[in-house]
Amino acid sequence: MTIGEQPGSEAPDPVLLQDFREFYRTTVQRTFRVAYRAAGGDKDVAHDATQEAYTVLLKCWLDNKKPEGDICRYAVGIAVHKVADFYRSKERERRVTAEEEYDYPGDESGYAEVLDTMTILPIVLAVLNRAPRRQREVGVLYFLEAFDYAEIADVLHIKRSDVRTHVQRLRGKLRPLINRITLDDQGGEQS
DSSP states (O other): OOTTOOTTSOOOOHHHHHHHHHHHHHHHHHHHHHHHHHTTTOHHHHHHHHHHHHHHHHHHHHTTOOOSSOHHHHHHHHHHHHHHHHHHHHOOOOOOOGGGOOOOSSOOTTHHHHHHHOSHHHHHHHHHHHSOHHHHHHHIIIIITOOOHHHHHHHHTOOHHHHHHHHHHHHHHHHHHHHHHHHHHTTOOOO
């Protein structure tokens, strides 16, 4: 059985199916990386959440009910929601260090070079890796994926005020680290 085939049903529209395949090919790596970070480095949970997200989207796609707006953000939102569901059901928490970060096979052009030149991203990742599960999920969506408070609240089924609180706490953890780098880059010292 291939993508889009369902036993006992008529064949899916080949144009819709090809459109979905292209969407999947161009977005699955990003979706996996976000799910991986939200899952605290658990590759199995991230793979399952990613595939479940695309299964949901495939059904919408074939029913000609594609979501409005940025569909990749929608896929990322579903994947992070699936990660949150997994941890809620299992009540387990696992942490990952930045050195253990796993990228989906197949490197995007220039991805490694960009990461090597950035100084802030490793700090943000380190803070998120040490954060409690819910705070990490919020932080991944807010700081790495640029979701707004309302989108995060909707994806994780929590109050906007809870999202705001998690973001403020993460900013509080990040601020001194980023200030230290800024001072070092300017040749200053901390008092």
